Amino acid sequence: MVETTGGGPQDGAAEVLDRPLPDGVRRRVVQIVADAFGGLTVAELPAQLRQYARFAPNRRAKFAGNAMAAALETDPLFRQRVGEKLREAQPELTGALDSGSPPPAADPLDVAAAAYVLRPPGWVKLVTAAGEEAQRADAERADEEARAELDRLRAELARAREHTRSETERLRTELESAKREAESLHRKLRSALSDVKRGEAAVRKLRGEMETARAEGHAQVSAAESESRRLRARLGETEAALEAARRAAREGRSVEDMRVRLLLDTVLDAAQGLRRELALPPVSVRPAETVDAVEPGRMTPKDIAARALSEHDPAVLDQLLALPQAHLVVDGYNVTKTGYPQMPLEKQRLRLLGQLAQLAAQTGAEVTCVFDGAELAAPVLLAPPRGVRVLFSKPGVTADELIRQLVRAEPPGRPVIVASTDREVADGVARAGARPVASAMLLKRLS
Numbered sequence: 001m002v003e004t005t006g007g008g009p010q011d012g013a014a015e016v017l018d019r020p021l022p023d024g025v026r027r028r029v030v031q032i033v034a035d036a037f038g039g040l041t042v043a044e045l046p047a048q049l050r051q052y053a054r055f056a057p058n059r060r061a062k063f064a065g066n067a068m069a070a071a072l073e074t075d076p077l078f079r080q081r082v083g084e085k086l087r088e089a090q091p092e093l094t095g096a097l098d099s100g101s102p103p104p105a106a107d108p109l110d111v112a113a114a115a116y117v118l119r120p121p122g123w124v125k126l127v128t129a130a131g132e133e134a135q136r137a138d139a140e141r142a143d144e145e146a147r148a149e150l151d152r153l154r155a156e157l158a159r160a161r162e163h164t165r166s167e168t169e170r171l172r173t174e175l176e177s178a179k180r181e182a183e184s185l186h187r188k189l190r191s192a193l194s195d196v197k198r199g200e201a202a203v204r205k206l207r208g209e210m211e212t213a214r215a216e217g218h219a220q221v222s223a224a225e226s227e228s229r230r231l232r233a234r235l236g237e238t239e240a241a242l243e244a245a246r247r248a249a250r251e252g253r254s255v256e257d258m259r260v261r262l263l264l265d266t267v268l269d270a271a272q273g274l275r276r277e278l279a280l281p282p283v284s285v286r287p288a289e290t291v292d293a294v295e296p297g298r299m300t301p302k303d304i305a306a307r308a309l310s311e312h313d314p315a316v317l318d319q320l321l322a323l324p325q326a327h328l329v330v331d332g333y334n335v336t337k338t339g340y341p342q343m344p345l346e347k348q349r350l351r352l353l354g355q356l357a358q359l360a361a362q363t364g365a366e367v368t369c370v371f372d373g374a375e376l377a378a379p380v381l382l383a384p385p386r387g388v389r390v391l392f393s394k395p396g397v398t399a400d401e402l403i404r405q406l407v408r409a410e411p412p413g414r415p416v417i418v419a420s421t422d423r424e425v426a427d428g429v430a431r432a433g434a435r436p437v438a439s440a441m442l443l444k445r446l447s
Contacts, residue, residue: 021116025127026069028113033068034060036085046071046078072117083118094118262325263411269324314445317437321363323415329406329429330356331399331420332371335439338421353385355446360387368406372399400425407432 052064115123336348373392416434426436
């Protein structure tokens with residue numbers, strides 16, 4: 001609704017627009033304000049627009065459009081200054097608006113925007129008419145676009161129908177061809193299934209024959225392996241016997257002769273030890289003196305334990321090694337892993353053998369050190385120290401078994417001492433007549 005008051009050309013200022021400013025008119029108004037910005041000083045601008053004084057007209061319209069429209073609506077002085085700039089820029093349009101007869105050929109949006117800024121009498125009608133005209137133009141343009149879009153869609157529909165018709169014919173042709181091909185494939189599939197069934201039957205037959213042949217082959221291999229093991233065992237026994245015969249032939253005496261000779265040396269050394277202990281004068285014993293004499297008992301390794309010493313006292317080992325023809329057999333890895341297990345095996349062997357060499361030099365006893373050959377990744381290049389015999393067990397033979405063989409090889413009556421913490425080794429050598437001692441006792445004596 002438009003409200004007017006009488007009284008001259010400024011009466012249009014009292015008119016009020018009762019609807020939002022049309023978008024097209026608003027854009028033209030913002031552009032008029034942006035163009036007028038350059039002709040105004042900063043002091044002439046409202047406070048909220050001064051920050052946009054240095055902007056170009058297009059940037060002002062883009063970033064300060066809302067602020068300029070609000071200032072134009074609420075600040076009459078700013079609107080008056082903008083109107084003066086508009087009169088300078090478009091004198092014909094503004095003059096026609098002042099006279100109340102806008103040019104009929106002018107753009108309604110430009111007329112409405114100029115009327116909104118200048119506010120001549122009847123400006124609200126001009127703005128409203130421009131908005132209606134713009135809406136009508138938009139509607140006509142939309143109608144034309146809709147008709148054009150409808151025509152385009154009709155053309156596309158016709159093309160789609162033609163394409164669908166041709167595609168349907170093509171698919172129908174392909175379907176017929178696919179049906180014929182499927183029938184051919186079905187026939188081939190039935191033939192292939194028949195071939196597969198015949199092939200499966202042949203495979204089952206061949207698999208049965210193969211299983212039978214494999215079972216017979218396994219039986220033959222097992223029999224051959226058993227015969228091979230038997231022959232290998234006989235070959236090993238034969239080689240051992242041959243090696244023993246060769247060794248006996250080289251030494252010029254048999255193993256039994258060696259055992260008897262070693263026992264004889266033991267008895268002689270024991271007799272000489274008794275002579276020194278009894279301090280017998282170098283005179284011959286008279287027959288009569290043998291009647292009342294009491295022959296002292298022969299000391300054995302088992303008698304040493306009866307003395308007043310602790311079972312773990314290293315002095316017991318010294319007494320045992322002081323016996324005539326004493327033989328010390330050492331379970332090498334059992335001792336080293338008891339005393340210094342953190343060291344590599346090579347350094348364990350070198351350390352133990354060096355200490356055993358000193359012990360052999362001090363006591364004069366025969367010393368044999370046995371290592372388990374299963375611990376070796378390769379042959380050991382080792383120079384045995386003086387006075388110590390170093391042996392490694394053969395493949396398939398443990399160090400424990402080699403120690404028991406060494407004890408059984410000694411003649412009865414010879415003092416044999418075995419250093420090992422292994423209870424099975426200790427019990428075995430004790431039954432064979434040797435004296436077992438703990439590895440810890442040997443380590444104490446060596447240290």
